[in-house]
Amino acid sequence: MTAPKSSREGMASLRVERALRLLPDLEALTPLRALLVATSRADAGAQWASSGPYLTLGKRAVEPAQLRRQVDGVLEQITEHLSALYHAYIDALEALSVGDTAPAVAALLRAGRSEEGPGRWSQARVWYEVALKLADELQDRRPEIEILGALGRLARTQGHFQQGARYFQRCLALAEAEFDQSGVAEACAGLGSLAAAQGQWGGARSWYKRGLTAAQAARDLKRTGHLYHRLASVDHHEGDDVAALEHLQEARRSVESIQDAEGLARVLAAQGDVESEQGHADSAALSYREGLAWARRGSAPAVECAILIRLAEFHMKGDRFHEAEEELRRAEQTAIAHSLSRRLVQVYTLMGRLRGRQKDETGFVFFEQAIELCRVTERAPSAEGRLYREYGNFRSILGSPDEARAYLEKARAIFESLGETGELEGVEADLEKIGG
Amino acid sequence: MPTAAKAPPIPGLSESPSAIRVLGVGLDGALMHAIRPWAAELQAQIEFVTDLPQAVRRLAAGRWDVVLTVLGEHPDEDLHWWANALRGRTGAPRLIAFAHRPSMGLALRAEQLGTHDLLALPVRREELMRSLRRVGRGTSEIAVPLESTANEDLGRYALVGQSPAMLDVYKLIARVAPSTATVLIQGESGTGKEVVARAIHANGPKASGPFVALNCAAIPENLLESELFGHEKGAFSGAVARKIGRFELAKDGTLFLDEIADMTLPLQAKILRAVQEREIERVGGGDPIPIDVRLIAASNRELRDAIQQGRFREDLYYRLAVVIVRLPRLSERGADLALLAAYFARQFASQYGKHITGFSDRTLELLTAHRWVGNVRELRNAIEQAVIVADGGTILVEHLPDEIRGHEGSLAGTLSGELATLAEAEARHIARVLAHTGGQIGAAATILGIHRNTLTRKIREYGL
Numbered sequence: 099m100t101a102p103k104s105s106r107e108g109m110a111s112l113r114v115e116r117a118l119r120l121l122p123d124l125e126a127l128t129p130l131r132a133l134l135v136a137t138s139r140a141d142a143g144a145q146w147a148s149s150g151p152y153l154t155l156g157k158r159a160v161e162p163a164q165l166r167r168q169v170d171g172v173l174e175q176i177t178e179h180l181s182a183l184y185h186a187y188i189d190a191l192e193a194l195s196v197g198d199t200a201p202a203v204a205a206l207l208r209a210g211r212s213e214e215g216p217g218r219w220s221q222a223r224v225w226y227e228v229a230l231k232l233a234d235e236l237q238d239r240r241p242e243i244e245i246l247g248a249l250g251r252l253a254r255t256q257g258h259f260q261q262g263a264r265y266f267q268r269c270l271a272l273a274e275a276e277f278d279q280s281g282v283a284e285a286c287a288g289l290g291s292l293a294a295a296q297g298q299w300g301g302a303r304s305w306y307k308r309g310l311t312a313a314q315a316a317r318d319l320k321r322t323g324h325l326y327h328r329l330a331s332v333d334h335h336e337g338d339d340v341a342a343l344e345h346l347q348e349a350r351r352s353v354e355s356i357q358d359a360e361g362l363a364r365v366l367a368a369q370g371d372v373e374s375e376q377g378h379a380d381s382a383a384l385s386y387r388e389g390l391a392w393a394r395r396g397s398a399p400a401v402e403c404a405i406l407i408r409l410a411e412f413h414m415k416g417d418r419f420h421e422a423e424e425e426l427r428r429a430e431q432t433a434i435a436h437s438l439s440r441r442l443v444q445v446y447t448l449m450g451r452l453r454g455r456q457k458d459e460t461g462f463v464f465f466e467q468a469i470e471l472c473r474v475t476e477r478a479p480s481a482e483g484r485l486y487r488e489y490g491n492f493r494s495i496l497g498s499p500d501e502a503r504a505y506l507e508k509a510r511a512i513f514e515s516l517g518e519t520g521e522l523e524g525v526e527a528d529l530e531k532i533g534g
Numbered sequence: 535m536p537t538a539a540k541a542p543p544i545p546g547l548s549e550s551p552s553a554i555r556v557l558g559v560g561l562d563g564a565l566m567h568a569i570r571p572w573a574a575e576l577q578a579q580i581e582f583v584t585d586l587p588q589a590v591r592r593l594a595a596g597r598w599d600v601v602l603t604v605l606g607e608h609p610d611e612d613l614h615w616w617a618n619a620l621r622g623r624t625g626a627p628r629l630i631a632f633a634h635r636p637s638m639g640l641a642l643r644a645e646q647l648g649t650h651d652l653l654a655l656p657v658r659r660e661e662l663m664r665s666l667r668r669v670g671r672g673t674s675e676i677a678v679p680l681e682s683t684a685n686e687d688l689g690r691y692a693l694v695g696q697s698p699a700m701l702d703v704y705k706l707i708a709r710v711a712p713s714t715a716t717v718l719i720q721g722e723s724g725t726g727k728e729v730v731a732r733a734i735h736a737n738g739p740k741a742s743g744p745f746v747a748l749n750c751a752a753i754p755e756n757l758l759e760s761e762l763f764g765h766e767k768g769a770f771s772g773a774v775a776r777k778i779g780r781f782e783l784a785k786d787g788t789l790f791l792d793e794i795a796d797m798t799l800p801l802q803a804k805i806l807r808a809v810q811e812r813e814i815e816r817v818g819g820g821d822p823i824p825i826d827v828r829l830i831a832a833s834n835r836e837l838r839d840a841i842q843q844g845r846f847r848e849d850l851y852y853r854l855a856v857v858i859v860r861l862p863r864l865s866e867r868g869a870d871l872a873l874l875a876a877y878f879a880r881q882f883a884s885q886y887g888k889h890i891t892g893f894s895d896r897t898l899e900l901l902t903a904h905r906w907v908g909n910v911r912e913l914r915n916a917i918e919q920a921v922i923v924a925d926g927g928t929i930l931v932e933h934l935p936d937e938i939r940g941h942e943g944s945l946a947g948t949l950s951g952e953l954a955t956l957a958e959a960e961a962r963h964i965a966r967v968l969a970h971t972g973g974q975i976g977a978a979a980t981i982l983g984i985h986r987n988t989l990t991r992k993i994r995e996y997g998l
Contacts, residue, residue: 113755115754115755115756116755143723143834145908146723146724146907146908146909146911146912147723147724147751147793147834148723148727148728148749148751148752148792148793148911149749149750149751149752149792149793149796150723152749152752153752154754156754157751157752362587384590384591384594387590387594387619388587388590388591390590390619391585391586391587391589391590391619392586392587394586394615395585395586395587420918420919420922424621428614428618431614435611460749460752460753463752463753463754463757466754466757466772467754469772470754498775500774500775500776501774501775501777503775504774504775505774508774
């Protein structure tokens with residue numbers, strides 16, 4: 099055996115699951131973890147191995163040399179990121195030292211946004227909270243409205259619905275007092291999304307309509323498009339697909355007029371959902387494909403990934419398992435390449451569901467991978483709840499009622515704590531089916 | 535044995551060399567201006583759209599033969615995107631991509647994804663013309679009926695094949711199956727190790743018991759032990775209920791451990807103990823549980839190399855390798871490829887409610903020319919995809935996955951725009967069979983079902 103061969107084989111056998119175990123769970127190493135994941139690759143041989151269909155992130159190969167080549171780039175990004183935060187803070191101090199609060203608030207808000215962009219929600223929240231305290235001293239209330247909207251959005255993403263509702267309510271009250279129609283639209287959209295998450299569809303519709311009126315008054319086409327889109331989602335949920343398609347047409351007109359590629363991609367994906375529900379498979383497929391093209395044009399990998407996931411669900415509904423798997427693998431690739439860990443959790447959850455539909459017991463590996471991802475990334479309780487629900491149903495299909503019950507109970511606890519009524523009812527129905 | 539015969543026109547196949555339809559996506563004005571007259575020279579119909587969303591709509595609206603596009607700042611990602619976007623489209627259009635500075639890596643990626651051609655910018659007329667000509671629209675394809683297959687069905691796969699290499703495998707299975715000896719199956723990925731394990735189980739003394747398979751490489755390292763031996767409730771944080779492991783599930787049957795080289799050394803020690811002492815312990819449980827299973831292990835790696843590298847226990851190897859079955863690569867199985875292709879075509883036609891009666895001669899040529907790194911599994915996948923998109927009774931070149939169609943241009947005769955004569959088809963088929971047999975006339979004559987003197991005469995006649 100020659101030395102180079104040994105060294106090559108040694109590298110090929112190093113897997114992400116092992117590499118991650120070597121990496122201490124420290125906040126400072128988060129970018130390194132993301133780089134490790136993004137640079138991992140499927141072994142050339144794994145594609146056709148019998149384990150190939152079960153390949154998950156943990157089983158991908160890590161190449162230390164590749165990491166070393168790219169680590170400088172990441173360090174530069176970290177330096178830039180920290181530099182932006184430090185300078186924002188110094189800018190805020192400078193402004194305060196000359197008694198000018200408004201630029202100080204703006205600087206802190208900027209820092210919050212630069213944390214929120216890459217998904218560092220907890221850190222972003224802290225910056226926004228500091229900014230909010232300072233903004234209280236301002237005559238101009240618009241920065242406060244903006245901060246409250248951002249805090250509401252973050253609270254919703256992190257599953258803190260009641261806290262989110264409080265922020266949006268304050269945001270709404272201030273925006274109305276200031277005649278800030280964009281702020282009103284933002285707050286109403288947030289309150290609508292919270293109502294929808296808790297299964298209050300009538301309430302969601304009212305908030306969205308109110309938000310729409312405000313967005314139109316402000317000639318805010320981006321928000322107008324978004325709110326038409328949200329209204330369509332309520333129509334769709336309530337079974338009125340004709341109204342849903344009409345609202346989506348309106349949404350499309352709004353986002354098209356401002357060349358919002360990402361917005362258009364989202365609208366087309368929603369249109370695909372409705373068409374799929376109506377049984378118009380060809381139109382649905384075309385809408386999803388066109389949505390993917392817009393997402394690509396708008397350089398929006400997160401949206402691209404979300405559409406691929408929906409496309410996979412669309413194929414799964416039609417029992418086209420082969421196509422569903424292909425789309426999920428594409429979504430997985432996109433999620434890994436762009437460090438979209440929440441999407442990756444969704445991908446593996448669906449992959450597990452797909453295997454369950456095929457009565458393939460080894461599909462549990464996808465759920466386990468998704469659980470592991472939830473453990474090492476920023477907490478997203480809704481996604482976690484859905485994951486445990488799917489895992490429970492998977493175990494139920496494969497004849498393990500005890501395990502099924504245990505996972506469904508976990509899901510129930512999560513949805514109960516969030517107040518996600520719709521999901522909670524679903525889990526309870528699942529539990530009833532297995533006699534829980 | 536099928537012989538190439540002049541067949542009636544195949545539905546969905548253009549009989550006359552009609553104009554190819556080209557869609558240019560996102561090309562700048564100068565490029566469009568340059569390409570338009572070149573396309574006209576080839577009598578190609580060309581249309582330009584400015585962006586991806588428009589392209590998606592145009593592609594959905596009709597049949598296209600070629601898409602021309604310029605790769606952007608992330609050419610690798612663009613190639614992936616296009617490979618996905620064009621898959622399954624009507625007529626399966628081929629991609630000709632232009633890149634500003636195509637690197638070797640990009641060229642390799644394009645090859646892997648089945649991109650028809652990757653051309654450097656600025657575009658040179660001759661290069662593009664040659665590439666467009668190679669698209670081969672209008673090339674004749676002749677239907678060849680599916681070969682009949684005798685097979686032993688074993689789940690999703692079947693033991694199909696008559697090659698000498700497979701006959702040796704069958705003989706070994708017949709000898710080893712009646713005992714309860716532990717068997718190690720070695721072979722590249724996709725050669726059918728699990729099928730062979732099932733055959734050994736089905737023909738052995740524990741055939742009435744369960745056949746339990748576990749893929750060691752698929753399971754997360756930290757969960758493999760509990761999958762094998764089971765666990766008690768609460769044994770670790772994810773142990774939400776008691777779990778019975780695979781050893782116990784395989785009681786009085788066969789436990790098949792696939793990709794066994796992927797197991798960690800500590801776990802190998804536990805397997806060794808289970809094999810030696812015929813008992814196991816659940817994770818978190820204290821009582822030993824007796825086991826009575828036949829063990830069959832498999833690996834796509836050479837375990838002796840792994841032993842030398844200190845990654846596999848030698849004592850476990852000798853416990854497992856009481857009998858070793860080595861499986862041949864698909865490329866070593868000669869005419870089995872056509873038999874397997876026919877078997878899978880029938881299997882998937884039944885699964886997807888299609889009526890597939892044959893492959894075109896060009897399809898068979900491409901299948902033969904392809905390097906099957908994934909062996910039978912890759913072939914099975916390719917045929918499944920082809921059956922899904924096939925719209926008639928014959929699987930044509932356009933139904934094959936791009937990775938296989940990538941070789942289309944390199945096959946002789948692709949530029950022919952006319953339907954082949956019977957003699958041409960016969961010559962092509964003989965050449966293909968000769969390529970299979972490595973030029974051995976006797977073996978080729980046997981496959982073709984004709985006397986070797988007749989074959990020799992035809993070889994002379996066709997100048998092969």
